[in-house]
Amino acid sequence: MTQGLATRTIHAGETTDVHGSPSMPVYNTTTFRFASTAALLDVVEGRKPGSLYTRYGLNPTIQSLEAQLASIEEAESAWVFCSGMAAETSVFFAYGRKGIVCIGDAYGGTLELLDAQLPQLGIETHLILGRELDRLEPLLESGPRLVFLETPSNPALEIIDIAAVADIAHRHGALLVVDNTFASPVNQRPLELGADLVVHSATKYLGGHSDITAGC
Ligand SMILES: Cc1ncc(COP(=O)(O)O)c(C=O)c1O
Known part of the structure; x- marks a missing residue:
């Protein structure tokens, strides 16, 4: 779960693709690279938001999908699951x-x-x-x-x-x-x-x- 981890709010429809894809790409990765252990700890210990580990939901594709789903159901938030x-x-x-x-x-x-x-x-x-x-x-x-x-x-x-x-x-x-x-x-x-x-x-x-x- 994501408690204790800083999560940047991704809004419905927002893309964070560095190459400028107009729709959210599928970040087909389990985890994310950090420039240093200090940068990793900033995210793990909640000082900075960031993508971290896909099972936590800290993956831009998942966060974008959850924001879209919450938006169309007029919900506070949404979580996605594998079924x-x-x-x-x-x-x-x-x-x-x-x-x-x-x-x-x-x-x-x-x-x-x-x-x-x-x-x-x-x-x-x-x-x-x-x-x-x-x-x-x-x-x-x-x-x-x-x-x-x-x-x-x-x-x-x-x-x-x-x-x-x-x-x-x-x-x-x-x-x-x-x-x-x-x-x-x-x-x-x-x-x-x-x-x-x-x-x-x-x-x-x-x-x-x-x-x-x-x-x-
Ligand atoms: C109304 C409804 N709820 C839940 C499920 C279960 O969903 P899933 O097959 O994605 O696990 C189904 C599957 O047919 C369904 O029709």
Whole structure:
């Protein structure tokens, strides 16, 4: 992670290519060269911003992509992952340890994670149907602090009212995370409707050409 490291904010659309490429090049490198140990330490110890190590996200390509994604979702910030499932798993581990309620239909891999794998790791999960919103309040009173939903869902295109669920979740101190893969930010921005977090399988419409696997 990047805590303690100085990170220069790269804005949406900004390129830092020294050769003047009009779009952000892919910096296909794991790490970056420093002129001296002192220059490396300035970045590692947070005195100066800089590119450092790609897994930390301190790579200009990643930072530019995150800025673009945050901009189109109108989010404070975004993190990219190597798949949609990696993004979802990270959200569930970070915010779902007190329990997760999933509302309605969702992508099969997500349902398997919620129904089979997370409970094996001791994370309590509850799956309710989209028409069973009346079950949400009693469930949240029993402890879960994360609500997840996917709208429109893959593959049944089930629609859930994001604002209504956000209202119930917030009244119980829970966060709402929405999988916005199918609508894409072009058609729906869950944060504007009250959601706290958005996840994407960027493998789908954000990528758009079936040539990358990614998540955010
Ligand atoms: C709605 C939705 N969420 C998440 C995923 C998982 O994404 P990935 O395949 O990028 O791990 C998919 C994959 O089909 C999906 O359709």
